[in-house]
Amino acid sequence: MIRYLYLMLLLLGGLATGQIYDPEPLDPDPERMARRWVPFRVLDAQKMRTTQPGKPRKPAEALESRQPRADGTVPRRYTRVAVLGYHNFSKDAPVSEMMMRTADFREQMEYIRKEGLTVISMQEFLEWRFGARDLPAKCVLITLDDGWRSVYTEAYPILKEYKYPFTIFLYTDFMSGRGDSMSPTMIREMMKHGATVGSHSVHHYYPSTWEKCADKGELEYTKMIDVELGESRRRLLKAFGPVNTYCYPGGYVTQPMLDRIPSYGYAAAFTVVPGKVTCEENPWMIHRYMVFGNDPSIFKNAMDFRVAEVGKVVSTGSTPGTLPGKTPPPPFPVSPQPGSTVPIEVPEITADLSGVPGINLGSVNMKVSGFGRVPAKMDKATRIISWTPPCRIYMPNISVHLTWTSSDGTSHKAEWSFQVDQGVPVQQ
Ligand SMILES: [Zn+2]
Numbered sequence: 001m002i003r004y005l006y007l008m009l010l011l012l013g014g015l016a017t018g019q020i021y022d023p024e025p026l027d028p029d030p031e032r033m034a035r036r037w038v039p040f041r042v043l044d045a046q047k048m049r050t051t052q053p054g055k056p057r058k059p060a061e062a063l064e065s066r067q068p069r070a071d072g073t074v075p076r077r078y079t080r081v082a083v084l085g086y087h088n089f090s091k092d093a094p095v096s097e098m099m100m101r102t103a104d105f106r107e108q109m110e111y112i113r114k115e116g117l118t119v120i121s122m123q124e125f126l127e128w129r130f131g132a133r134d135l136p137a138k139c140v141l142i143t144l145d146d147g148w149r150s151v152y153t154e155a156y157p158i159l160k161e162y163k164y165p166f167t168i169f170l171y172t173d174f175m176s177g178r179g180d181s182m183s184p185t186m187i188r189e190m191m192k193h194g195a196t197v198g199s200h201s202v203h204h205y206y207p208s209t210w211e212k213c214a215d216k217g218e219l220e221y222t223k224m225i226d227v228e229l230g231e232s233r234r235r236l237l238k239a240f241g242p243v244n245t246y247c248y249p250g251g252y253v254t255q256p257m258l259d260r261i262p263s264y265g266y267a268a269a270f271t272v273v274p275g276k277v278t279c280e281e282n283p284w285m286i287h288r289y290m291v292f293g294n295d296p297s298i299f300k301n302a303m304d305f306r307v308a309e310v311g312k313v314v315s316t317g318s319t320p321g322t323l324p325g326k327t328p329p330p331p332f333p334v335s336p337q338p339g340s341t342v343p344i345e346v347p348e349i350t351a352d353l354s355g356v357p358g359i360n361l362g363s364v365n366m367k368v369s370g371f372g373r374v375p376a377k378m379d380k381a382t383r384i385i386s387w388t389p390p391c392r393i394y395m396p397n398i399s400v401h402l403t404w405t406s407s408d409g410t411s412h413k414a415e416w417s418f419q420v421d422q423g424v425p426v427q428q
Pocket residue numbers: 006145146200204249250
C-alpha cells in the first residue's frame with residue numbers, strides 16, 4: 001500500500017516552527033466554519049432549492065436542464081469533479097506509485113486540455129460544494145501531496161504553462177527546502193501562479209504510529225490528532241495565509257479524526273478513495289484518484305465521466321421504456337455512484353429525490369441485493385433517502401432498487417449498482 005512508502009519521509013527534513021498563532025477560534029460546526037472563509041454569501045444545499053420542502057414542484061423547476069448555460073455551467077447536482085492526487089516527479093527515474101515521469105504528467109495535462117475539461121481551483125471547488133457557485137459538468141481538481149521539490153522543478157512549470165490552478169498538501173516537517181523538500185520561498189512563488197496550500201499534517205505519521213498512540217489511551221490519541229490536524233494548520237496559516245483543506249496522509253483516517261476535524265477550521269478533507277465528487281459529497285471524506293506513475297489506468301478512470309450521465313426514470317406502469325438488461329442510471333444523485341467501486345466496508349447508500357416531481361415521500365421503498373427491503377430513512381427536509389448496511393457487505397456486486405408512487409398515482413422505479421472491493425485492507 002502507498003502509505004508504507006511514506007516511512008522514508010519521516011527521516012527527511014525538519015522545520016523550525018516558531019510561535020503558535022491562530023487568529024481563528026475553533027468552531028465545531030463545519031457549515032458555519034465553511035461560511036466564514038467563503039468571501040460571499042453561502043447557501044447550503046437546502047437553501048439553494050427553489051421551492052420549500054413538502055410543496056410539489058412545478059415540473060419545469062424540478063427537472064432543471066443539465067444542458068450547459070451560456071457560461072458553461074450546469075446546475076450544481078450535475079457537476080462531477082475528478083480530484084487528482086500526485087506525489088513526486090522525475091524526468092528519468094524509474095516510475096513507481098509515487099514517482100511520475102515529467103513527460104507523462106505533461107501528457108495528462110494535455111489530455112485534460114484536449115478533452116475540454118475544466119480545471120478548477122480549490123476555492124472554486126469549495127464554493128461549489130457549499131452551494132455558492134455552479135461549475136461546468138466535468139471538472140478536474142489537481143492536488144500534489146507532501147511538498148516534493150520536484151513539484152516545483154517538474155510539475156509547476158507545466159501547470160503554469162497550462163494556467164491550471166492546483167493545490168499542494170504540505171506536511172510541515174517537510175518544507176525546509178533541504179533534501180527533497182520544497183522551501184517556503186518556492187511555495188510562495190507558486191502561490192502567485194495558481195497554487196493553494198492545504199495541510200497534510202505535521203509529521204505524516206505512519207499508521208502504526210497512530211495505532212501505538214491509540215494504545216496509550218484516548219487522551220494521548222486526541223492530543224496527537226490535535227497536533228497533526230490542528231497544529232499543522234496553524235503553522236501553515238502563519239507561513240502562507242488561509243488554509244481551508246486537509247488531506248489525510250496515506251488516506252489513513254479514523255473515526256476520532258472525523259469527530260474532531262470540524263473543530264480545526266478546515267472546510268473539507270481529502271482521502272485516497274477514488275470516485276467522482278458530487279455536490280452531496282461528505283466534505284470530510286472527499287474522493288480522490290491517486291495517480292500512480294506506474295499505472296496509467298488510474299488517470300484513465302479519473303477522466304471517465306460517463307457515470308455522470310443521467311438517464312430517464314423507468315416507469316413500471318404501462319409506459320414502455322425499460323430496455324432489458326440495460327437500465328439507465330437514476331436521474332438523480334445517488335451514492336455510491338452507479339458503476340463505481342467502493343473500497344470501504346460499509347458504504348452508505350443514498351439517493352437525493354429532491355428533484356423528482358410529485359413524489360409521494362411515504363411511498364419510497366429501497367431494496368438492496370442481499371438484504372431485501374431495507375429500513376431506509378427518508379429525510380423529509382432534504383428528501384434524501386439513506387441506508388447504511390449493518391454489517392460488511394461480502395458480495396462484490398450490489399444492486400439498489402428504489403420504487404415510489406407519484407401524487408398522480410403512477411408508480412416508478414430506479415435502480416443502480418456498484419461494486420464493493422473486497423481486496424482493500426481495512427485499518428484496525
Ligand atoms: Zn503524503
